[in-house]
Amino acid sequence: MTLLAGFDQPIEQSQSAFRLILKALSEPGVIVELPGCPTWGALNAASTAVILTLADQETPLQLCAELKSEQVLTNIRFHTGAPLATRQEDIHLAVWDDQLRPAELSALPHGSEVSPEFGATLVVQIAALAGSHTLRLSGPGIEKQREISPPLPAALRAYLLERPQRFPLGLDIILTCGERLMALPRTTRVEEC
Numbered sequence: 194m195t196l197l198a199g200f201d202q203p204i205e206q207s208q209s210a211f212r213l214i215l216k217a218l219s220e221p222g223v224i225v226e227l228p229g230c231p232t233w234g235a236l237n238a239a240s241t242a243v244i245l246t247l248a249d250q251e252t253p254l255q256l257c258a259e260l261k262s263e264q265v266l267t268n269i270r271f272h273t274g275a276p277l278a279t280r281q282e283d284i285h286l287a288v289w290d291d292q293l294r295p296a297e298l299s300a301l302p303h304g305s306e307v308s309p310e311f312g313a314t315l316v317v318q319i320a321a322l323a324g325s326h327t328l329r330l331s332g333p334g335i336e337k338q339r340e341i342s343p344p345l346p347a348a349l350r351a352y353l354l355e356r357p358q359r360f361p362l363g364l365d366i367i368l369t370c371g372e373r374l375m376a377l378p379r380t381t382r383v384e385e386c
Contacts, residue, residue: 253278
């Protein structure tokens with residue numbers, strides 16, 4: 194199996210990517226660009242950058258079937274050492290495409306009242322980060338309100354609007370498209386406009 198490139202400048206690029214991902218998580222709905230990141234198989238550059246930056250030997254991953262090729266798995270193992278999760282409750286980072294379904298969302302760990310930090314981070318690759326139905330965001334990191342319009346999978350849109358778990362439980366969501374991403378942490382309230 195062919196190894197694909199990770200970051201060209203591992204230290205500088207991982208630090209830069211970490212700062213940009215943190216910016217996206219601390220400013221929900223703001224689009225950040227991660228230029229010069231590699232792509233692995235069906236993983237876009239932003240999803241690959243998230244894995245390279247946030248995954249390590251202690252970060253059990255879940256990849257949807259459409260993104261999980263032997264090439265992708267080999268490169269994840271080589272560049273990060275991150276294992277695939279063998280049990281749903283062990284998942285720290287899940288990467289899905291736009292075919293995400295409600296059962297898959299509800300099966301992810303949402304943390305507990307005592308340990309909300311065990312809620313998973315969900316990365317969802319979508320076709321664009323704008324151009325669909327408008328959603329209004331409010332909460333920490335947003336001065337008043339912010340509007341976004343990504344074409345979300347129906348299951349994810351319903352999850353964000355209904356938030357089946359009470360805060361602090363839930364998922365931190367990162368939406369990726371090409372080299373760009375935006376984040377919707379569990380602290381963000383989402384409403385239809």
